[in-house]
Amino acid sequence: xxxxxxxxxxxxxxxxxxxxxxxxxxxxxxxxxxxxxxxxxxxxxxxxxxxxxxxxxxxxxxxxxxxxxxxxxxxxxxxxxxxxxxxxxxxxxxxxxxxxxxxxxxxxxxxxxxxxxxxxxxxxxxxxxxxxxxxxxxxxxxxxxxxxxxxxxxxxxxxxxxxxxxxxxxxxxxxxxxxxxxxxxxxxxxxxxxxxxxxxxxxxxxxxxxxxxxxxxxxxxxxxxxxxxxxxxxxxxxxxxxxxxxxxxxxxxxx
Amino acid sequence: xxxxxxxxxxxxxxxxxxxxxxxxxxxxxxxxxxxxxxxxxxxxxxxxxxxxxxxxxxxxxxxxxxxxxxxxxxxxxxxxxxxxxxxxxxxxxxxxxxxxxxxxxxxxxxxxxxxxxxxxxxxxxxxxxxxxxxxxxxxxxxxxxxxxxxxxxxxxxxxxxxxxxxxxxxxxxxxxxxxxxxxxxxxxxxxxxxxxxxxxxxxxxxxxxxxxxxxxxxxxxxxxxxxxxxxxxxxx
Numbered sequence: 001x002x003x004x005x006x007x008x009x010x011x012x013x014x015x016x017x018x019x020x021x022x023x024x025x026x027x028x029x030x031x032x033x034x035x036x037x038x039x040x041x042x043x044x045x046x047x048x049x050x051x052x053x054x055x056x057x058x059x060x061x062x063x064x065x066x067x068x069x070x071x072x073x074x075x076x077x078x079x080x081x082x083x084x085x086x087x088x089x090x091x092x093x094x095x096x097x098x099x100x101x102x103x104x105x106x107x108x109x110x111x112x113x114x115x116x117x118x119x120x121x122x123x124x125x126x127x128x129x130x131x132x133x134x135x136x137x138x139x140x141x142x143x144x145x146x147x148x149x150x151x152x153x154x155x156x157x158x159x160x161x162x163x164x165x166x167x168x169x170x171x172x173x174x175x176x177x178x179x180x181x182x183x184x185x186x187x188x189x190x191x192x193x194x195x196x197x198x199x200x201x202x203x204x205x206x207x208x209x210x211x212x213x214x215x216x217x218x219x220x221x222x223x224x225x226x227x228x229x230x231x232x233x234x235x236x237x238x239x240x241x242x243x244x245x246x247x248x249x250x251x252x253x254x255x
Numbered sequence: 256x257x258x259x260x261x262x263x264x265x266x267x268x269x270x271x272x273x274x275x276x277x278x279x280x281x282x283x284x285x286x287x288x289x290x291x292x293x294x295x296x297x298x299x300x301x302x303x304x305x306x307x308x309x310x311x312x313x314x315x316x317x318x319x320x321x322x323x324x325x326x327x328x329x330x331x332x333x334x335x336x337x338x339x340x341x342x343x344x345x346x347x348x349x350x351x352x353x354x355x356x357x358x359x360x361x362x363x364x365x366x367x368x369x370x371x372x373x374x375x376x377x378x379x380x381x382x383x384x385x386x387x388x389x390x391x392x393x394x395x396x397x398x399x400x401x402x403x404x405x406x407x408x409x410x411x412x413x414x415x416x417x418x419x420x421x422x423x424x425x426x427x428x429x430x431x432x433x434x435x436x437x438x439x440x441x442x443x444x445x446x447x448x449x450x451x452x453x454x455x456x457x458x459x460x461x462x463x464x465x466x467x468x469x470x471x472x473x474x475x476x477x478x479x480x481x482x483x484x485x486x487x488x489x490x491x
Contacts, residue, residue: 155311156336159329160402161354170349174340 029219030226040213044226047206051234054127054205055192061131062191063184066138073143084139091136096129096197103129104201126198134191138184145180146172178249185242189235196231206230261322262287262406262437263308268317270303270461277303278314279461287322287405288435292448292469295458296484301441304458305330305408308439326406329399333411335391337383343370343394344379347401355402362401369397373427389420393427400431407431409440443488449473457481 030044031037073084104125111118149172157167199208210227214220263285270278278300285291293301306312308319309328321328338346347366351357357365370376373393375386383391392412399407409428413421425447432438432451442448448455448469455472457464457480464478476482 150336152332152334152336153338155330156332156338156398158311159309160350160398161327162350163354166353170353171338175338 025222026219027222029213029217029222040217040223041226043213044206044209044223044230047204047209048230048234050123050203050205051192051195054123054130054195054198054203055188058127058130058134058195059188059191061127062134062138062187065131065135066142069135069139070142070146073139074146088136088139091132092140094133096133096194097200099133100126100129100197100201120201122198122201122203125201126195126203130191130194130198134187134194137187137190141180141183141187142176145176145183148179149175178253181249182242182246185238185245189238189242192234192238193231260287261285262289262326264318264320264322265304265308266318266320268304268307268314268319270300270307270312270314277461278307281317281463283456283463283466285406285437285439288437290432290438290451290453291440291456292452292454293439293441293456293458294443294445294448294484295464299458300461301458302410305410305439305441308406309408323405327402327404328406328408329402329404330408330410331392331395331399331412333414335383335388335395335415337391337395337398339383342380342382343375343386346383346394347398350398350402366397366401369400370394372400372430373397374423387420388416389423392416392420392424396424396427396431404436406437406439409438409442411441411443413442413444445473445485445489457484459484 028034028037030041032041069084069087072080073088075081104120104122108119153171153175154167157171162170195205196207198205199211202208204212206227210223214223217223261284263283265281265283268278268281269276281304283304293304295301303312307314309330311330337343338349341349344363344366347369348357348359348362351362351365352359367376367379370379373396375390375393375397378386378390378394383394386394396412412428413424416424421444425444428438428440429447429451438451440447440452452469454466455469456466457472457476457478459480465472465476465481467477472481473485476485
């Protein structure tokens with residue numbers, strides 16, 4: 001709460017107080033009272049759509065891939081677990097930026113050598129790379145959530161005649177989901193922030209737009225300040241949602 | 256009285272946990288309707304034995320034969336293992352509805368019958384965590400009964416309970432024994448054993464050291480180890 005109050009106090013101060021001084025700050029570049037400033041602000045804010053769409057689709061994909069990676073990873077059989085283990089270790093070890101470069105610039109070369117003329121669309125390239133990169137983490141969130149349900153629960157389910165699928169569906173997953181949802185929502189914040197990297201392959205989201213404006217206006221301080229503020233607002237809204245979710249889960253728990 | 260019909264036959268059963276030989280050449284036959292109490296020092300393999308019977312543990316050699324292949328084996332755990340996200344009623348109806356394919360109404364009627372049997376019908380709509388340990392264990396017993404088991408296994412059912420709650424659980428178990436249910440009970444409650452058991456089984460270090468009727472078992476144990484064990488636990 002205090003952090004948000006601070007932002008609301010600081011924003012008008014920065015805009016009004018600093019607008020008149022020459023040199024360091026030049027808020028005219030995003031002054032909504034001038035037509036060019038207003039146009040600049042609109043240009044920057046228009047990135048929200050792409051950032052949000054990118055993050056949501058990537059998160060949903062990541063949650064789906066993560067499920068397919070996590071399910072074998074809880075098997076009793078080590079050979080069934082092994083591919084999941086390798087996937088998580090490898091994907092988790094690759095930083096997002098090199099992975100984006102590899103997919104966007106490297107992969108088409110492979111396609112070309114195979115006689116396929118496929119170029120990677122920045123939007124889908126970014127989404128798929130983000131999703132794969134993030135899926136190693138969601139898989140681990142699922143796995144630890146499922147494994148945190150005690151072994152006694154599986155045994156009890158077996159003694160009342162439930163098979164594996166029924167045990168998962170009626171006993172294990174309902175208990176695991178309470179432990180999975182909060183860290184999963186938290187992971188979504190991470191995706192939103194990581195989506196900024198999509199700017200380097202030409203995806204016109206928040207960061208890319210800021211970069212483009214800086215090149216034409218030469219006002220990095222003001223434009224990047226606004227950019228940070230944009231992410232701050234977005235992430236605070238999601239944080240608020242995560243807190244709400246956690247409170248709701250606690251309330252359900254104590255029923 | 257137990258019949259001569261065998262319910263479970265265990266022959267030359269061996270079980271290892273990696274290098275640890277947990278069960279050594281176990282031979283034990285349990286008749287239908289028989290009440291067997293298994294005792295012995297901790298780590299002697301008692302729990303492992305009954306967990307092998309209902310397939311919660313695998314064994315490496317030997318055979319466990321259930322005379323009737325359809326034999327339904329219920330189990331009551333030391334830690335209750337109730338499903339915490341479900342109400343008492345849902346705990347009892349889950350198995351019958353999903354595994355036996357009963358309708359909700361039938362499963363609930365059956366559940367209510369057994370909740371009355373363990374004397375807590377008024378707790379049906381509560382979550383397990385709002386019940387005392389003794390009540391939770393009675394719910395666990397009712398949950399097993401809802402599956403109409405032919406054999407009921409108890410794995411130290413009173414060991415996790417506060418002393419004042421032990422009696423209420425033992426009363427329910429005594430009550431069940433009177434109905435002719437085949438029971439294998441791992442417990443240190445020797446008063447209960449004396450009253451209910453048809454046969455005592457004493458285990459130590461993965462072996463069955465001796466078996467016998469409660470009368471001869473408590474008055475003149477044959478082996479030294481058994482005598483020592485009884486002295487230790489009956490001293491207080």
